[in-house]
Amino acid sequence: MNSTPLTWRETMAWSLLGVVLFLGLWSGLTTSGLVPRQFLPPPQEVASRFIQLLTSPFAGATLPQHLGSSFMRYAYGVLLAAAIGVPLGLLMGWFRLLDDIVTPIFDGLRFIAPIAWVPFAALWFGTGIGGPVMIIFAGAFPPCLINAYRGARFVEPRLIEAARMLGTGHTRMILEILLPAAVPSIVAGLRVSAGLGWQSLVGAELIVAAAGVGFMMVQAQGSVQTATVMTGMIAIGIVGMIIDVLLRQGEAWLRRRRGLEA
Amino acid sequence: MIGRRGWIGLGTVAALIALWFLLTTVTGIVSGARFPSPAEFWLSLRQIWGRGYAGGQLISHALHSLKLVAMGFAVAIATGIPLGLWMGWNRKAEAAINPVFLVIRPIPPLAWIPLAILWLGLGDSAKILVIWFSAFVPSVINTFAGVRNIDRPMIEAARMLGTPRWRMVREVIAPAASPLIFTGLRLSLQASWTTLVAAELVGALVGVGFVLNMAQQDLYPGMILVGMVTVGLLGWATTVLLGMVERRALSWNMAARD
Numbered sequence: 414m415n416s417t418p419l420t421w422r423e424t425m426a427w428s429l430l431g432v433v434l435f436l437g438l439w440s441g442l443t444t445s446g447l448v449p450r451q452f453l454p455p456p457q458e459v460a461s462r463f464i465q466l467l468t469s470p471f472a473g474a475t476l477p478q479h480l481g482s483s484f485m486r487y488a489y490g491v492l493l494a495a496a497i498g499v500p501l502g503l504l505m506g507w508f509r510l511l512d513d514i515v516t517p518i519f520d521g522l523r524f525i526a527p528i529a530w531v532p533f534a535a536l537w538f539g540t541g542i543g544g545p546v547m548i549i550f551a552g553a554f555p556p557c558l559i560n561a562y563r564g565a566r567f568v569e570p571r572l573i574e575a576a577r578m579l580g581t582g583h584t585r586m587i588l589e590i591l592l593p594a595a596v597p598s599i600v601a602g603l604r605v606s607a608g609l610g611w612q613s614l615v616g617a618e619l620i621v622a623a624a625g626v627g628f629m630m631v632q633a634q635g636s637v638q639t640a641t642v643m644t645g646m647i648a649i650g651i652v653g654m655i656i657d658v659l660l661r662q663g664e665a666w667l668r669r670r671r672g673l674e675a
Numbered sequence: 676m677i678g679r680r681g682w683i684g685l686g687t688v689a690a691l692i693a694l695w696f697l698l699t700t701v702t703g704i705v706s707g708a709r710f711p712s713p714a715e716f717w718l719s720l721r722q723i724w725g726r727g728y729a730g731g732q733l734i735s736h737a738l739h740s741l742k743l744v745a746m747g748f749a750v751a752i753a754t755g756i757p758l759g760l761w762m763g764w765n766r767k768a769e770a771a772i773n774p775v776f777l778v779i780r781p782i783p784p785l786a787w788i789p790l791a792i793l794w795l796g797l798g799d800s801a802k803i804l805v806i807w808f809s810a811f812v813p814s815v816i817n818t819f820a821g822v823r824n825i826d827r828p829m830i831e832a833a834r835m836l837g838t839p840r841w842r843m844v845r846e847v848i849a850p851a852a853s854p855l856i857f858t859g860l861r862l863s864l865q866a867s868w869t870t871l872v873a874a875e876l877v878g879a880l881v882g883v884g885f886v887l888n889m890a891q892q893d894l895y896p897g898m899i900l901v902g903m904v905t906v907g908l909l910g911w912a913t914t915v916l917l918g919m920v921e922r923r924a925l926s927w928n929m930a931a932r933d
Binding site for chain 1: 691710767772773790868869896906
């Protein structure tokens with residue numbers, strides 16, 4: 414094994430080589446005509462299409478507008494998942510009976526891919542906002558619940574004993590003992606939820622939606638505009654990455670703050 | 676022996692079924708156009724089981740989906756694990772491949788579906804391609820992490836004994852990384868099912884996702900539920916199967932037993 418870590422320079426050199434090879438292969442294959450343009454447009458064509466879509470509309474809206482409507486659905490779905498999943502998880506961590514009741518239901522539903530809720534979501538809530546929000550919810554809910562539950566379940570028993578000796582009631586026990594102790598686990602869960610929710614959003618919009626990036630991609634696919642499809646993929650990737658980076662920063666900030674408090 | 680937990684679990688399931696009856700058949704609070712009654716569910720199940728629906732019987736739809744997941748998953752493992760091992764082993768490979776990964780990874784696997792359809796059409800190959808994309812990333816990342824987490828002294832010891840490179844990979848690196856590799860495989864399997872169902876919902880001619888799609892277009896809640904139950908059962912069965920393989924493969928590892 415090349416066990417010695419590379420120096421910063423070496424890493425940069427190899428990284429650059431990787432990127433150049435990747436882009437070179439892509440544009441070489443396409444501009445030489447080995448792969449038809451319609452099949453895979455060269456990188457510069459995708460880039461110019463991306464810039465063009467920032468201002469000119471496709472499938473009824475410009476790229477930022479599509480992203481806006483996607484993001485709104487996404488925010489609703491994830492917030493709803495957190496608003497239900499986290500409290501339920503904490504309650505399950507405290508009340509054994511609730512745990513015993515919810516866990517079998519949850520285990521039964523766990524193996525159904527979130528995307529399989531699409532038909533019912535469309536039937537119950539339509540294809541505007543409600544349907545996609547429900548699918549995002551289905552994707553983002555499990556990590557919220559599981560992490561809040563684990564966080565509450567594995568609180569140091571000494572803390573609970575001490576609080577109980579002081580006669581703490583159920584509400585204060587959950588809000589002032591379990592919740593603060595579970596925060597790191599909850600935040601980690603939220604990060605996973607945010608990723609899964611974004612993934613579900615794309616799926617939901619590919620199937621049921623009348624606006625949004627996923628919708629734009631399906632429309633572009635229908636009219637064989639590969640560059641537009643790839644623009645959608647890149648936009649989705651960038652927004653997903655920004656969400657992840659922001660949440661990571663939030664998590665780190667929270668850790669630091671708690672570290673100072675402790 | 677069923678413990679307290681088991682009894683409450685059974686009670687919950689019984690209560691849910693009773694509630695389902697009560698809300699649909701008995702009182703009709705939930706109309707059949709929104710959610711099927713148990714009788715409607717049963718009729719839909721019998722229909723697709725015997726006469727078939729959406730161009731085939733339930734078994735053939737399920738087997739087709741299962742086949743595609745198995746193939747996509749197999750291709751993903753066959754490419755993902757070696758790449759992860761190589762990136763873990765060779766720092767130069769890691770440095771060269773990582774940036775490409777960083778660019779491609781944030782794109783959700785489902786976002787590849789339209790491109791895959793453009794490239795390969797609505798047939799099986801497009802689905803296998805997307806499953807491969809979605810299952811590939813977790814395999815690579817976890818294998819890579821597994822190699823990087825190996826205790827250094829173990830590798831040093833093996834190297835001091837003059838272990839040749841190939842035996843090193845096969846008998847030291849791969850086994851030591853295998854717990855994390857299996858974590859990756861479980862994530863890959865889950866991703867495979869999600870992706871397949873989504874791909875079949877977007878465009879297919881056969882498969883459980885296609886059944887869901889047809890049932891949605893026919894406004895047929897009973898069949899939607901049948902499709903969802905099938906998706907859940909298939910996901911569950913393959914996960915159990917993978918768990919069995921994992922227990923066999925890791926039987927030497929005490930940590931994996933609990």
